Amino acid sequence: MATLGLQILFESGRELLIKAQPERDPVKEKWMIGIMVSVTLVKFVLMLYCRRFQNEIVKAYAQDHFFDVITNSIGLGTAVLAIKFYWWIDPLGAILIALYTMGNWANTVMDNVWALIGKTAPPEYLAKLTYLIWNHHEEIRHIETVRAYTFGSQYFVEVHIVLPQDMTLPQSHNIGQTLEDKLEQLPEVERAFVHVDFDTIHPPEHKPKGTPSSSP
Template sequence: MASVNLVVIVESVRAIMSQEKDNGFHTQAIISVAAALGVKFALFLYCYTLQSKSSQVQVLWEDHRNDLFINGFGILMSAGGSRFSWFLCKLICQTGLDPTGAILIGAGVIFAWSHTIYEQFGFLAGKSAPHDFLQLIIYKAMTFSDEIEKIDTVRAYHSGPDYVVEVDIVMDATTPLWKAHDISQQLQDKIEVLPNVERAFVHVDHETTHAPEHRKIM
């Protein structure tokens, strides 16, 4: 996407520098883009109702949103370039609005998708949850049951747009297995109903010294 729009920007700059003119009103092109704009608007509304349920749908919604801006602005600049002159700049007046609009659209698309890529890459790379969210998890775990003596470790990180939460709790060594299981399961269920939590894992231990729990197999 960025490469295509970079080519558009380069060609538009070349058109302005060479003072190429194309002031024809291309009716068929305008009608085609307007039809695409209508379809994109319908898809935009449909994806808007589902964007909270899936990160893939949210990306599609952002794509349709960007296309609405691009196609709408493109029609405006193309039609304006054939019917009107722009008094702000003599050079642009000589070449029309169309290449200038293409530069603005291309730059806007590159910026919008660069921001989206940066945000989504953080989600896929497992970016940690903010400190306030971790504090909320700690509070929920500490106040959940009197049988929980300590909170050893709390982790929360992105797996897509939502969080995976890992909690290590400490209970007395004499706690019956059934009780340790039920408390940890109920705590897991309580954490998983929090907003933006996809999965939660609760690990029960009776101490915090932790000899290595994971060993590499050589």
């Protein structure tokens, strides 16, 4: 999209510099206006329809339709003004569309980059998870770790909890499993992983790569 925007910028700038006025054909102009009005109306209706859903994919369609409505409206408006008044309004409108396209998609790219690199959840969301975990079961003695990081538009959650040492395996498994299920019911959570410990005095479960082993 950035390449397309740059190409439009260069071509529109060239037309302004050499004053390349387009040939006028009233029949083609009427067809152009009719087609652009029809497409813009269809895109507007699709945008309203897609905004009714909470699915992230459908929301992306709504954003795409909104982008088309804006660019088509600017293109149609500047084309009509160029026909009625001054020819240079049309390439000027193309420059505005190009700048809007580049800015809009740059923001989209940045948003998706942050989602794909595993950005940690904000502190208030981690606090919400911690509160939910602590009140999940009365036998939870300690919350060792709560992590949440982006996975697409949602979060992966990692939790380490401490249960009584004398608790049976079925009991501890049930507490961990029900906690996973509860966390995954949150709309922002894609997947939850709960690890159960019996004390807080132990080395980390996952060592950084390159760390020498303590075993002989």
